[in-house]
Amino acid sequence: MEGLERILGEHRLFSGLGEEFVDLAAGCAKNTRFNADEYLFHAEDPADWIYLVRHGRVSLELAAPGAGAMQFETVGEGEVVGLTWLLPPYRWGYDARALELTRAIALDARCLRDKCDADNRLGYALFKRILPVLVQRLQAMRLQMLDVYGHRR
Amino acid sequence: MDTVAETRAAPMADAMVPRIVRVRRRVRDLPGTVTLELEPADAAPLPRYRPGQFTMLYVFGVGEIPVSISGDASDASRLVQTIRSVGAVSEAVTALKPGDMIGLRGPFGTAWPTDELAGQDVVVVAGGLGLAPLRPSIYHLLANRSQFGKVILLYGTRGPDEILYRRQLETWRKRLDLELEVTVDHAAGDWRGHVGVVTRLIPRLAVDVAHATALVCGPEVMMRFAGAALRDIGLPEETIWVSIERNMKCAVGLCGHCQFAGMFACKDGAVVRYDRVRRLMALKEV
Numbered sequence: 359m360e361g362l363e364r365i366l367g368e369h370r371l372f373s374g375l376g377e378e379f380v381d382l383a384a385g386c387a388k389n390t391r392f393n394a395d396e397y398l399f400h401a402e403d404p405a406d407w408i409y410l411v412r413h414g415r416v417s418l419e420l421a422a423p424g425a426g427a428m429q430f431e432t433v434g435e436g437e438v439v440g441l442t443w444l445l446p447p448y449r450w451g452y453d454a455r456a457l458e459l460t461r462a463i464a465l466d467a468r469c470l471r472d473k474c475d476a477d478n479r480l481g482y483a484l485f486k487r488i489l490p491v492l493v494q495r496l497q498a499m500r501l502q503m504l505d506v507y508g509h510r511r
Numbered sequence: 512m513d514t515v516a517e518t519r520a521a522p523m524a525d526a527m528v529p530r531i532v533r534v535r536r537r538v539r540d541l542p543g544t545v546t547l548e549l550e551p552a553d554a555a556p557l558p559r560y561r562p563g564q565f566t567m568l569y570v571f572g573v574g575e576i577p578v579s580i581s582g583d584a585s586d587a588s589r590l591v592q593t594i595r596s597v598g599a600v601s602e603a604v605t606a607l608k609p610g611d612m613i614g615l616r617g618p619f620g621t622a623w624p625t626d627e628l629a630g631q632d633v634v635v636v637a638g639g640l641g642l643a644p645l646r647p648s649i650y651h652l653l654a655n656r657s658q659f660g661k662v663i664l665l666y667g668t669r670g671p672d673e674i675l676y677r678r679q680l681e682t683w684r685k686r687l688d689l690e691l692e693v694t695v696d697h698a699a700g701d702w703r704g705h706v707g708v709v710t711r712l713i714p715r716l717a718v719d720v721a722h723a724t725a726l727v728c729g730p731e732v733m734m735r736f737a738g739a740a741l742r743d744i745g746l747p748e749e750t751i752w753v754s755i756e757r758n759m760k761c762a763v764g765l766c767g768h769c770q771f772a773g774m775f776a777c778k779d780g781a782v783v784r785y786d787r788v789r790r791l792m793a794l795k796e797v
Contacts, residue, residue, distance in 0.1 A: 427699065
């Protein structure tokens, strides 16, 4: 467990968060490993886990009839896969597939939510870490939607 | 009096008169995008240029457009330019074949600060066709590699089938002294590279921000986001360079078509320091 706490404390999401909070979160954590093309989760599955990528790369994608899987984002080392666990109904809206051998820390979302509810300081600290990730992805998505390479802009 | 007038008028006349050059080679990079290699049609050598400069290419009877120089500035034997067909003139330029003649003016404009990069980490951020005007600076960085710290190229484009200079990027990727990341906005399931806008790669950079310079070129919206992301990781604004584009016509700062607030993009740009234009780039009136 000590190893997990250290690894968790070094991840961008928890780095500098304080030992007390890292220890709390580590109680919900486990090591995971996905081979290339193995799915972390599928759309519509319960959002039970949050994955902190240590090595490798994960594709976030949606499948459409006739088009197959369409990748809209890849997430790599030091980043987070899965933000839907934060809000009801706690259900994934897309598929997540490892593009290569991927190692991650998986945090039990229910466990983490319970600890955040029980200790609002942890909840607030964690939300301050998650919010920038959400904002960054929102900004990136805006730029994607503008399709700036398609025409002269 | 006549002598004085002639002396004053001569440089401008030279800049405004196209020289005839010949298309030596044409490479189709992407649908609607070609790279032309131009050679002299007479005994005079081609004009020398600095990375980041552009020329005006004139298709007789059709019109004239500004085109980025995308070749190696140390190679005096040919002028390499990459053009995307977006209008009548660029369509005519991209349709040229080896042996065809074309009018050439320039080079014009400012250049990437390649002389000031020694000892620096250099981050090159390119979006779409923005890789073309940056390629001369990449040639320079790689040819003089020992002078620089880390050299990083981040390239973003729309999809895997719209990667410019793909074969060259694959060659560059094999170099151990260049960190190269390519990302696309969208991809099918079989794509193994990054997906997401190029600015998403910037927070992952490991550079010495106190001794780093960034060269950024692409659609203006992308450059705004890239500039912001580079600032977020600690690069001072004055170490970020961008390439602005407006409706360049005369290319010598006379006609005013390319006015960019108090500047002319053709003469005071295209390459400018980000701190000079950061606020202007966000104004829709400019």
